[in-house]
Amino acid sequence: MALVYLRELNQETKFAIWKIEESTEELLSKLQLDDNEQDKLRQLSKGKRTLHWLATRVLLRYLLQTDNYINCPSDTNGKPYLPDFPYKISLTHSYEYAGVMLSTKGECGMDLELVMDKVVRIKEKFLKPEELEFIQPEQDVLQLYACWCAKEAVYKLQGNKGVSFLEDMTIKPFNYKPQGVMTLDLRKDGLTNTYQVYYEEFQNYMLGYAVE
Structure with a gap:
């Protein structure tokens, strides 16, 4: 793993991305898992998941930076958390990479996606007409992935709760x-929260992240 x-x-927030080069057995040898995590692992389909x-x-x-057991359960919405550490957490993965974000400032969210042309075909499913108006034709694939x-x-940051993109x-x-x-407004339960979301190209991937 590199x-x-x-x-x-x-001082409050950091993230990292790793390239997955080990086998399942090699990764398992680096971890301590409790019974619930062992059950979770058995439920996953083999391979990339x-x-x-x-x-x-x-x-x-x-x-x-610990060799001790790390308790990292998920709440009822599937959002992971660290009951024994003072960090909020976000996890992401895409193809050959895995990413983790930690913050003591507030809730955080991170997403990594392999850039592919297919995003053009589904753009109306996650962007409103007024959002599509500012997409630059000469680099539409990259800008769509940034969005x-x-x-x-932000979906991960706010807790994986029922929110429509x-x-x-x-x-x-x-x-x-x-x-x-970019600036993103989230309207939920009659309230609007505004987030500054950072994005950047990472090799042939797109990375996005935000902190409360």
Whole structure:
């Protein structure tokens, strides 16, 4: 397993991305799992899903710098948390990479996606007409992925609760560049919360992340 990206945004927040190069057995040898986690592992389909799950836990151990058992359960909405550490957490994975974000500032969300042309075909499913208006034709695939990752990051941040990317989230117009920030409004239960979401190209992937 190779650390390919480590970034400390400030003293409160950091994230890392690892390239998954080990087998299931090699990843398991680096972890301590309780009975519930063993059951969870058995329920996963073999292959990438198992590797992704294990890799995020190994990376979490690296970031927390501990050899002790790490309790990382998920709440009823599937959002992971760390009852024994002062961090909020977000996990992500895509193909050959796994990512973890930790923050003591507030809830956080992180998303990593392999960039593929198919996003153009589904853009109306997650962006409103007014959002599609600011997509720049010359780099529409990259900008669409930046928007997707931003909405996914905020979705994770707010707890994986019943929120529609299309109906409940609105991105303000922005000019795309390889690394930047956008403003996203989340309207839920009659209230609107505004987030600054950062995005950046990472090899042939797109990365998005946000902190409360």
